[in-house]
Amino acid sequence: MFKFVSMRLLQSIIVMLVVGLIAFGLFRFVGDPVNNMVGQDTTLEEREALTESLGLNDPFVVQYGRFVAKAVQGDFGMSYRLRQPVSDLIAERFPATLELSLVSAFLALLLGVPMGIYTALKPKSLFSRGFMTLSLMGVSLPTFLIGILLILFFGVSLRWLPTFGRGEVVELGWWSSGFFTASGLKSLIMPAITLAIFQMTLIVRLVRAEMLEVLRTDYIKFAHARGLSPRLINFSIALRNTLVPVITIIGLQVGSIIAFAIITESVFQWPGMGLLFIQAVSEVDIPVMAAYLLLIAFVFVVINLIVDILYFVVDPRLRVQS
Amino acid sequence: MKMRNLLAASVCVLALGSNAATAETFKWAFQGDVQSLDPHGLNETFTLGYLGNIYEGLTGYDADLQLQPSLAESWENTSPTTWVFKLRQGVKFHDGSDFTADDVIFSWKRSLTEGSDMKGYGAKMADIKKIDDHTVELVTPAPNPILPRELVFLYMMDQGWSEKHGASEATSPKAADSTATYAAQNANGTGPFILTERQPDVRSKFTRFDDYWQDIPTNVTEVEFTPVSQDATRVAALISGELDLVYPIPVQDWARLEEAEGVRPLTGPEARTIFLGMDQWRDELLYSSVKGKNPLKDKRVREAMAHAIDLNAIDEKIMRGAAVPAGMMIAPQINGFDEAMNQPYDYNLEKSKQLLAEAGYPDGFELGMDCPNNRYVNDEKICQAVVGLLARAGIKVDLNAQPKSKYFAKVSPQNGNDTSFYLLGWTPGTIDVHNVLFNLMSSFDTEVNSGQFNYGRYSNPRIDAITQEVEKETDTTKRQALIAEAFKIMRDDVGYLPLHQQPLSWGVREGVTVAQRADNVLDLRSVVISK
Numbered sequence: 001m002f003k004f005v006s007m008r009l010l011q012s013i014i015v016m017l018v019v020g021l022i023a024f025g026l027f028r029f030v031g032d033p034v035n036n037m038v039g040q041d042t043t044l045e046e047r048e049a050l051t052e053s054l055g056l057n058d059p060f061v062v063q064y065g066r067f068v069a070k071a072v073q074g075d076f077g078m079s080y081r082l083r084q085p086v087s088d089l090i091a092e093r094f095p096a097t098l099e100l101s102l103v104s105a106f107l108a109l110l111l112g113v114p115m116g117i118y119t120a121l122k123p124k125s126l127f128s129r130g131f132m133t134l135s136l137m138g139v140s141l142p143t144f145l146i147g148i149l150l151i152l153f154f155g156v157s158l159r160w161l162p163t164f165g166r167g168e169v170v171e172l173g174w175w176s177s178g179f180f181t182a183s184g185l186k187s188l189i190m191p192a193i194t195l196a197i198f199q200m201t202l203i204v205r206l207v208r209a210e211m212l213e214v215l216r217t218d219y220i221k222f223a224h225a226r227g228l229s230p231r232l233i234n235f236s237i238a239l240r241n242t243l244v245p246v247i248t249i250i251g252l253q254v255g256s257i258i259a260f261a262i263i264t265e266s267v268f269q270w271p272g273m274g275l276l277f278i279q280a281v282s283e284v285d286i287p288v289m290a291a292y293l294l295l296i297a298f299v300f301v302v303i304n305l306i307v308d309i310l311y312f313v314v315d316p317r318l319r320v321q322s
Numbered sequence: 323m324k325m326r327n328l329l330a331a332s333v334c335v336l337a338l339g340s341n342a343a344t345a346e347t348f349k350w351a352f353q354g355d356v357q358s359l360d361p362h363g364l365n366e367t368f369t370l371g372y373l374g375n376i377y378e379g380l381t382g383y384d385a386d387l388q389l390q391p392s393l394a395e396s397w398e399n400t401s402p403t404t405w406v407f408k409l410r411q412g413v414k415f416h417d418g419s420d421f422t423a424d425d426v427i428f429s430w431k432r433s434l435t436e437g438s439d440m441k442g443y444g445a446k447m448a449d450i451k452k453i454d455d456h457t458v459e460l461v462t463p464a465p466n467p468i469l470p471r472e473l474v475f476l477y478m479m480d481q482g483w484s485e486k487h488g489a490s491e492a493t494s495p496k497a498a499d500s501t502a503t504y505a506a507q508n509a510n511g512t513g514p515f516i517l518t519e520r521q522p523d524v525r526s527k528f529t530r531f532d533d534y535w536q537d538i539p540t541n542v543t544e545v546e547f548t549p550v551s552q553d554a555t556r557v558a559a560l561i562s563g564e565l566d567l568v569y570p571i572p573v574q575d576w577a578r579l580e581e582a583e584g585v586r587p588l589t590g591p592e593a594r595t596i597f598l599g600m601d602q603w604r605d606e607l608l609y610s611s612v613k614g615k616n617p618l619k620d621k622r623v624r625e626a627m628a629h630a631i632d633l634n635a636i637d638e639k640i641m642r643g644a645a646v647p648a649g650m651m652i653a654p655q656i657n658g659f660d661e662a663m664n665q666p667y668d669y670n671l672e673k674s675k676q677l678l679a680e681a682g683y684p685d686g687f688e689l690g691m692d693c694p695n696n697r698y699v700n701d702e703k704i705c706q707a708v709v710g711l712l713a714r715a716g717i718k719v720d721l722n723a724q725p726k727s728k729y730f731a732k733v734s735p736q737n738g739n740d741t742s743f744y745l746l747g748w749t750p751g752t753i754d755v756h757n758v759l760f761n762l763m764s765s766f767d768t769e770v771n772s773g774q775f776n777y778g779r780y781s782n783p784r785i786d787a788i789t790q791e792v793e794k795e796t797d798t799t800k801r802q803a804l805i806a807e808a809f810k811i812m813r814d815d816v817g818y819l820p821l822h823q824q825p826l827s828w829g830v831r832e833g834v835t836v837a838q839r840a841d842n843v844l845d846l847r848s849v850v851i852s853k
Contacts, residue, residue, distance in 0.1 A: 031727025035734065037357070039365025041442045041751055041761075043771045044735055050494075051736070082522045083358045083493060083506045092521070148554050156562045163559045164550055165525075269550045271524040279354070279523065279551060282696070284727045 008308065012301035017068070019297040023290055024064035033080050033284035054080075067290055077287035081280065086291045089276060095175045096166055097265070097272030101257040103192040108199035109250065115200075116207025120215065121234060131204060138201035147194040147267035154190060162187050164269035191268040195261055199253055206249060210242040248307055255303040259296045346851045347544040348834075350567040350844065351556055355523045355549040358506040361477035362429075362438040362492035367749065370475045371843030375528070375545075376416075377477035377511035380407055380426070381470045385837035385848060387593065387655050387753050389470055393421060393478055393512060402465040402796065403448075409456040413535045415480040416509075416516045423452040428481035428490075437494025443476045467796040468754045471657070475751065483510045514538055514847055515545060523549055528846075538847040545846060560585055560829045566851070567836065567844070569828035573642050573700060579829050588828040591646045593655040593840040594749040596698055598631075598708065598819040600624060601742045603766075603779035609690025609720065609742040617687055618742070618778075624816035626677035628667035630715035631708060635669075637822060640703045644825035650809055651748070651758050653823045655840040658755025658792075658802065663809045666820070674715040686716025692744040693721060694729040699824040705745055719743070735766065739777045746775065747824065749841055755805055759789040763812060780817040784808075 034051050055063055070077065076086040115135075119128040155163035167183030169176040178184030214220065215238055223233045262274035269275065273292060280288035356369045361377045363369075374382075382392035391397075394407040413421035433444035446469060449461040462469060484490050489505035509517045512535070515528040528545035548565075550556040553572050560568045561582045571579065576587040600618040601607055607616050617623045633647035649666040652659055678686060689712075693705035702723040709719040724732075733741040750757030765781035766773035772789070773779065788808040795801040812818065826838055837848035 031725065031729075032731030032734070032736070033727070034736075035730040036727060037364070039439050039751070040748075040775070041365055041757075042439055043442070044768060044774055045771070046441070047736060081357055082355075083363070083503055084522060089522075148558075151555065151558045156558050159562055162564060163562050164555050164564075165548060266552055267555060269548070269552065269555055271521070275551070276523070282725065282727065 005305070005309070008305050012298075012305065015301055016294055016297045020068065020290065020294055021061075021064055023293045024060045024067070027284075027286050027289065028060060030281060030289075031284045033286060036283045037080055067287075071291075071294070076291040079280070079285055079288050081283045081285040081288070086287045089288065090273060090291060090295065091174060092176075093271060093273045093276050095177065096270060097258060097261055097274060099178060100188065100191055100195060100265070100270060100272060101254065101261060103188060104195040104199065104257055104261075105250070105254050107192055107196040108203055108253075111196075112200040112203030113207055113246075116204045117211060117234075117239065119204065120208045120211035123212075135201035135204045138197045139205075141197075143194060143198065143263045144267055146197055147190070147264060150190045150194060151267070160186075161190055166271055187268075191264050191270050194267070195257060195264045199257060202253070203246070203250065206246055207242060210245055211238060214238045214241045247310070251303055251307045251310070255300045258299055345544060346542050347546060348542040348567070348846070348849055348851060349546045349548070349565045351548045351550040351559065351565050352569060352844075353549065353551055353553075353556065355526075358493060359509045359517070359520070360489075360493045360503075360505045361479060361511070362433045362435075362440045363494075363506060365439045365442070365475070365751065367751070367841060367843065370477075371839075371841070371845070372547075373477060373509070373511075374475075374513065374843065375515045375846045376509045376513045376517055377479070378513050379476050379478060380409075380473045382474055383753070383839070383841075385839060385845070387840055389474070392474075394473075397470055399796070400459075403462045405460040405462070405469055406453070407458050407460060409458065410535060411456055413512050414533045415483065415512055416531055417480065417483055418533075419480050419482055421478065421480070421512055422455045423458045424455075425478055425481050426450060426458050427452060428484065429476070429478045432479065432484070432490060432492055433476055435491040438492035440476060440492070443472055446472045465794045465796055467794075467798075467801065468657070468752060468756065471752050471754050474753075478512065479505070480510055514540070540847055540849045541851060542846060542849050557829065560831065563831065565831070566834050567828060567830045567849075569826075569842075569844070570699070571827045571829045573644065573825065573827060575829075576642065576644075576827070584832050585829055586832065588826070588830050588836070588838055589644055590826050590838055591653065591655075591823045591840065592749070592826045592842055593653045593753065594698070594747050594824050594842070595648055595651055595653050596645075596701075596704065596745065596747040596821045596824050597648075597651060598627075598821065599744050599746060599776075599778040599780070600627075600819070601739070601778045602817070603781070607689070607742045608740065611688035611718075612683075617681065617683060617689075620681045621816060622677045622681040623683065624819075625667075626674040626681070626715060627712060627717065628816050628819050629670045629677070630674040630717070631667075631711050631819060631821070632669040633666050633821060635711070636704060636707050640700050640707050641822065641825060644827075645699075645822035647822050648820040649813070651762060651812070651818060651820055652750065652755050653840070656750055656753055656755055656758070658805045660802070660806050660809065663806060663813065667816075671714055678716060683716070686718060688718045688720060690720045690722060690742050692729060692733050692741045693723040694726045694745070695723045697726040697729070698745075698747045699827065701745060701747075704821065708745075733777050735774060735777070739766075739779065741777060744777055745821075746777065748775065753841065756789070756792050759785070759792060759805075759808060763808065763817065764789045778818075780815070782811055782815060782817070785811055 034047050038047060051057055079086050079089055115131050119131050122128050151163045154161045165187055166178050167187035168181040169178050169184055170180045178188055220238055223237055261272060262278050265272045265274035266278050277292045356372050357364050361373050378392050380394035382390045384390050393410055393413060395410045397405055397407045400406050427450050430444055430450050433440040447460050448463045451459040453459055487504040493503045493506040514531055514534045516531050518529050519527040526547040530543045556568045557571060557575050559565045571587060579585050579587040602619055604616055606614060637643055637645045637647055647666045649664045693702055695702040705721055705723055709721050712719050733739060733744050760772050761775045764772040764786050766776050766779045785808050788804050792801055792804050826842055833852045835850045
């Protein structure tokens with residue numbers, strides 16, 4: 001077990017290094033950051049001096065090496081655009097993204113799993129067909145569009161919910177939370193739904209497919225033959241067996257919720273990491289882009305590791321083999 | 323309707339009951355946040371305009387961009403190269419300290435420190451001498467008729483405050499240690515609003531400065547600023563009543579704002595001129611079907627292009643009639659503007675085809691064009707329209723529209739002006755014609771830094787000479803004659819193809835009045851919220 005975890009950690013470092021290398025290779029194609037950092041009257045010489053002092057004239061491998069050398073000491077540099085340490089900026093934005101992601105994931109699970117079970121157990125009912133049609137829409141409608149439609153309906157027409165931002169937040173040490181104020185909670189509703197819809201539809205379809213498969217297995221038939229109550233069979237036996245692969249996928253989805261909150265955050269001007277990243281891209285803020293990409297790579301690596309460890313815990317057969 | 327009135331009345335009663343009559347909160351949004359609060363950190367219109375509510379210069383602009391006294395009460399040109407400025411007495415910084423001549427000298431020196439982006443303005447003075455606590459003498463390296471204009475955005479900082487917080491030098495984007503960036507996160511000016519809270523990119527809050535030195539129209543006591551990057555979200559936030567003023571509004575959303583209740587678009591011509599530039603220096607164009615020569619060096623070809631572009635069509639179809647077609651490279655708000663010169667080239671397709679045939683291109687030619695797609699109002703759409711219009715004359719344009727970061731990286735002189743034909747917009751920061759003559763119309767020269775934004779490297783020695791004279795000429799009549807001569811030459815040479823002044827596009831809630839400045843700056847001094 002120890003060997004397994006340490007091997008995986010070693011691999012994860014390699015993954016992050018490769019992500020960083022690719023990222024730095026691509027930054028050259030994003031544009032020139034210097035033009036965004038100076039005014040129009042700044043002379044050519046000053047622009048060139050700035051480019052030089054930022055090390056942007058060096059080959060990207062050298063820039064990357066410098067970044068890594070500083071990053072291992074915990075120094076991710078200064079944001080070009082906001083002129084603050086990148087680590088401060090990310091620490092400031094992280095709570096917003098995490099709160100949004102967790103609420104979305106929770107919402108997706110809470111609605112997705114029961115809907116999946118229902119559609120599997122009663123595939124021909126009217127509700128099931130309704131759910132499946134809705135989930136098809138959820139999968140195919142772009143997040144941006146869903147966000148804008150929600151804003152127009154609940155924000156502009158009904159004026160029930162704020163159209164942008166995070167509302168008032170409460171500072172708990174270094175963590176800023178929107179859970180404890182009315183405006184914070186109201187602001188959370190629309191972005192959380194927008195972000196949850198895709199995940200939810202995915203869960204509905206996954207649970208349904210798995211459940212249908214399990215219901216066809218011999219041990220379920222046998223359980224019926226034994227005369228066990230349908231409730232016991234469906235929820236105790238079938239559901240439990242369904243959830244093993246579902247949990248794996250959901251674990252990975254949490255990672256992608258954090259990483260792909262970008263669109264939702266920019267539609268709702270949600271002050272999280274995704275918004276920070278997308279604005280960094282448009283202004284070619286290389287230190288922020290680099291740190292964000294590495295952080296996301298790290299999140300995925302950690303979640304993968306946890307999921308792998310969970311396999312050992314959940315599935316006894318794997319333990320026997322190792 | 324009755325119900326609505328009743329509701330409104332009860333809201334009023336509630337508001338009065340909660341004693342809200344004394345506090346007026348003004349909430350506004352722009353598409354981005356300022357990069358730094360350091361008044362010498364970035365010479366860019368939005369940043370300087372935003373900071374203009376906290377900091378002030380010796381001189382200032384009113385709502386019509388006319389020069390006004392600000393922290394200086396009066397000034398006098400005592401000899402060609404010396405100016406005496408009388409400073410206003412009794413002006414206080416937000417931290418309570420007095421504004422004196424020492425602060426002027428300190429701020430000027432600070433603007434010349436390494437991290438400063440205002441060196442260009444600082445360099446307009448060779449020395450500043452303190453005569454007494456409220457009088458300074460400015461020495462310029464050469465006669466400079468527009469010195470008072472060039473001081474508008476050179477904001478005054480408090481020497482004591484800056485030294486106390488280790489902020490005696492301007493913060494540069496590359497500053498590594500956090501103490502050096504104090505002035506980038508904190509502010510202490512003489513302006514009418516005090517910054518009370520700031521979370522970059524998220525929210526900034528201001529409160530009215532009670533000891534402000536002058537009476538101003540605004541009744542706003544609290545200000546909340548939020549950057550909202552998505553156009554659709556920004557417009558929705560205004561219509562939903564959460565914000566009092568937002569900008570920019572996409573031109574295509576004006577109709578929506580007019581239809582929606584309680585909000586309206588606020589528009590007018592901006593002092594920014596949008597124009598097309600052409601490569602006139604290479605012997606062979608980088609992006610063209612013509613090999614071995616540069617068709618754009620031939621004046622007849624440039625003229626043919628000028629006559630093929632229908633400015634009214636672009637205005638009506640792309641800008642909803644809100645742009646002002648231009649014949650000059652400066653807008654009417656700019657000092658030095660000459661109405662007689664502002665007649666656009668007439669649209670004449672026959673003449674255009676004829677000129678092309680004379681130049682030896684009866685079937686036209688292919689030409690590559692660079693265009694930003696997130697910098698100016700409808701920039702990419704304008705370029706697409708130009709492509710269509712030039713196609714009628716036979717010039718087949720291949721458009722390359724990309725985000726501003728990539729566009730400027732490609733066409734800028736650092737990259738060797740890698741373009742054949744491009745769209746650019748310009749507002750002279752000094753609101754004076756010299757800036758345009760120097761940056762856009764003069765020959766590209768790295769020695770004196772002229773023509774830096776002359777990406778097509780148009781060059782006429784007479785304009786270069788005039789530019790130098792305009793810089794020094796203190797006689798207004800003579801100066802205006804020189805300006806007219808330069809623009810006449812430019813027009814005859816067809817050095818550039820001016821398109822239009824782009825429209826300002828703000829959205830406000832009913833009941834909010836504000837002066838919309840032609841440089842697209844929101845001056846909070848003018849914001850009045852009616853009850």
